[in-house]
Amino acid sequence: xxxxxxxxxxxxxxxxxxxxxxxxxxxxxxxxxxxxxxxxxxxxxxxxxxxxxxxxxxxxxxxxxxxxxxxxxxxxxxxxxxxxxxxxxxxxxxxxxxxxxxxxxxxxxxxxxxxxxxxxxxxxxxxxxxxxxxxxxxxxxxxxxxxxxxxxxxxxxxxxxxxxxxxxxxxxxxxxxxxxxxxxxxxxxxxxxxxxxxxxxxxxxxxxxxxxxxxxxxxxxxxxxxxxxxxxxxxxxxxxxxxxxxxxxxxxxxxxxxxxxxxxxxxxxxxxxxxxxxxxxxxxxxxxxxxxxxxxxxxxxxxxxxxxxxxxxxxxxxxxxxxxxxxxxxxxx
Amino acid sequence: xxxxxxxxxxxxxxxxxxxxxxxxxxxxxxxxxxxxxxxxxxxxxxxxxxxxxxxxxxxxxxxxxxxxxxxxxxxxxxxxxxxxxxxxxxxxxxxxxxxxxxxxxxxxxxxxxxxxxxxxxxxxxxxxxxxxxxxxxxxxxxxxxxxxxxxxxxxxxxxxxxxxxxxxxxxxxxxxxxxxxxxxxxxxxxxxxxxxxxxxxxxxxxxxxxxxxxxxxxxxxxxxxxxxxxxxxxxxxxxxxxxxxxxxxxxxxxxxxxxxxxxxxxxxxxxxxxxxxxxxxxxxxxxxxxxxxxxxxxxxxxxxxxxxxx
Numbered sequence: 001x002x003x004x005x006x007x008x009x010x011x012x013x014x015x016x017x018x019x020x021x022x023x024x025x026x027x028x029x030x031x032x033x034x035x036x037x038x039x040x041x042x043x044x045x046x047x048x049x050x051x052x053x054x055x056x057x058x059x060x061x062x063x064x065x066x067x068x069x070x071x072x073x074x075x076x077x078x079x080x081x082x083x084x085x086x087x088x089x090x091x092x093x094x095x096x097x098x099x100x101x102x103x104x105x106x107x108x109x110x111x112x113x114x115x116x117x118x119x120x121x122x123x124x125x126x127x128x129x130x131x132x133x134x135x136x137x138x139x140x141x142x143x144x145x146x147x148x149x150x151x152x153x154x155x156x157x158x159x160x161x162x163x164x165x166x167x168x169x170x171x172x173x174x175x176x177x178x179x180x181x182x183x184x185x186x187x188x189x190x191x192x193x194x195x196x197x198x199x200x201x202x203x204x205x206x207x208x209x210x211x212x213x214x215x216x217x218x219x220x221x222x223x224x225x226x227x228x229x230x231x232x233x234x235x236x237x238x239x240x241x242x243x244x245x246x247x248x249x250x251x252x253x254x255x256x257x258x259x260x261x262x263x264x265x266x267x268x269x270x271x272x273x274x275x276x277x278x279x280x281x282x283x284x285x286x287x288x289x290x291x292x293x294x295x296x297x298x299x300x301x302x303x304x305x306x307x308x309x310x311x312x313x314x315x316x317x318x319x320x321x322x323x324x325x326x327x328x329x330x331x332x333x
Numbered sequence: 334x335x336x337x338x339x340x341x342x343x344x345x346x347x348x349x350x351x352x353x354x355x356x357x358x359x360x361x362x363x364x365x366x367x368x369x370x371x372x373x374x375x376x377x378x379x380x381x382x383x384x385x386x387x388x389x390x391x392x393x394x395x396x397x398x399x400x401x402x403x404x405x406x407x408x409x410x411x412x413x414x415x416x417x418x419x420x421x422x423x424x425x426x427x428x429x430x431x432x433x434x435x436x437x438x439x440x441x442x443x444x445x446x447x448x449x450x451x452x453x454x455x456x457x458x459x460x461x462x463x464x465x466x467x468x469x470x471x472x473x474x475x476x477x478x479x480x481x482x483x484x485x486x487x488x489x490x491x492x493x494x495x496x497x498x499x500x501x502x503x504x505x506x507x508x509x510x511x512x513x514x515x516x517x518x519x520x521x522x523x524x525x526x527x528x529x530x531x532x533x534x535x536x537x538x539x540x541x542x543x544x545x546x547x548x549x550x551x552x553x554x555x556x557x558x559x560x561x562x563x564x565x566x567x568x569x570x571x572x573x574x575x576x577x578x579x580x581x582x583x584x585x586x587x588x589x590x591x592x593x594x595x596x597x598x599x600x601x602x603x604x605x606x607x608x609x610x611x612x613x614x615x616x617x618x619x620x621x622x623x624x625x626x627x628x629x630x631x632x633x634x635x636x637x638x639x640x641x642x643x
């Protein structure tokens with residue numbers, strides 16, 4: 001913790017948070033282990049690259065020994081699996097024959113991080129500001145319109161927004177590309193290439209961001225509405241502060257608490273939205289890989305993605321707990 | 334809330350229900366939500382009467398990707414099927430999956446939350462650890478990895494309870510992965526309920542733990558379960574639509590998500606066939622929004638204090 005020394009309570013709090021995180025990750029890995037053993041077919045054949053690869057009996061036997069498949073499932077195989085996972089060995093892909101799952105995922109990660117990162121940023125900036133303003137002036141015309149629109153956006157699947165955006169801005173108006181990450185045969189210059197990349201990013205980022213804005217507006221509005229009715233706001237008014245001063249000094253900081261928590265806890269939903277949106281745009285990220293893995297029933301890749309998502313969600317939760325401790329002094333005491 | 338339930342006379346109960354209804358229906362959101370819902374339930378109940386049997390590639394009646402016209406009000410798809418026909422039939426699939434998944438999720442969430450809250454101690458710790466896991470991992474992410482494996486184990490082919498296997502698996506998986514929020518709400522409510530005197534009275538009168546839970550605690554949980562149930566339905570529609578869009582649905586029983594997946598594969602967006610992808614998405618959005626509005630109105634009716642999370 002950045003603030004103050006580590007008191008007994010603080011370190012115990014951090015300890016229990018860490019234990020919860022490790023438990024969750026352990027359950028994700030265990031689920032992966034069980035699912036892979038449940039799939040029909042000999043695990044040795046599966047590990048060699050699925051039923052479509054022709055292998056002889058000797059190879060299978062060698063694999064069996066190599067992977068310890070002749071030993072009991074629990075604890076031997078389970079421990080092996082967990083230690084392999086910890087070392088970053090996620091097995092081989094069925095579809096991309098002989099390629100490591102971890103490599104495939106790492107290859108696709110940057111495209112998704114760019115998409116999700118920019119969309120989160122845009123959604124947080126717009127959503128939180130609109131929501132805080134709606135909460136500050138709650139009951140007014142702006143509040144009503146913003147709340148209604150947010151609930152509608154909140155209920156809309158992001159990939160459908162993506163398809164609508166393609167129809168409007170790509171097919172009908174022809175302003176932005178609605179497919180891929182670079183134009184085929186585009187000019188070679190680095191600056192042009194980057195510009196081309198940004199133009200391809202515009203629609204996917206908008207679709208993911210629009211899917212998130214609704215949620216941020218609703219939560220920011222509720223947080224602000226709660227703050228506005230607190231006693232310290234009446235005190236601030238009695239001290240003679242102007243509306244703007246009250247907003248900046250008292251309301252804003254307190255309203256940020258639930259918002260920061262939501263932003264960190266929301267990662268799972270952000271990624272879920274991004275996966276389907278990537279499918280619409282053939283965006284070569286984790287979402288694209290998920291769709292390919294689903295269609296080819298490429299279980300090792302699917303489970304690798306599941307592990308990645310699980311780890312990032314757990315990481316985001318840790319971050320939320322730490323951020324909450326820093327923002328809210330009551331949690332520290 | 335419980336003060337009202339203490340006066341246990343039939344007329345008192347009827348009065349309470351009447352009071353609830355007039356307050357609930359006073360919310361504009363509740364009216365709008367119920368109106369949309371009734372419309373879609375009618376569509377789902379009698380699709381054959383409204384638009385005839387589900388069209389297939391063999392019985393398709395129109396041109397390929399024809400825009401809306403007098404004959405095909407919502408245009409046609411890439412093999413000439415009427416989009417209106419498929420969307421109305423999709424209502425039945427989408428609504429049934431979402432509602433059944435919600436029933437599973439409410440039963441699981443209520444049982445787990447009530448047991449944890451009532452017994453406390455070790456039971457509570459372990460059940461809540463399980464709940465934490467499902468609370469942290471979104472239903473969509475879990476379903477994404479569990480559904481294809483279960484499908485492979487069961488094999489496609491025979492129908493279960495009138496559902497194609499993939500739809501049955503999707504609804505069970507959604508139900509089993511989306512109960513954590515309900516469990517948390519129910520647990521905290523149970524914790525406060527079990528300290529009330531009427532529970533002590535029931536225990537003194539010799540009621541067993543099970544009968545106290547079912548006859549005394551459960552009825553008092555109904556408001557929380559109803560309000561959160563509406564939000565679970567909205568979530569279930571979102572997850573089902575997304576999973577089907579990624580190709581886990583069944584083309585023989587197309588839900589709205591499956592229709593969108595077919596539209597995507599046919600390149601409807603880049604062909605400018607807005608009618609093909611517009612209707613299924615709009616339906617999913619409307620139904621989901623209706624449930625959110627109803628859930629919020631229920632919550633406002635039961636809790637005078639405003640909720641924080643939508």
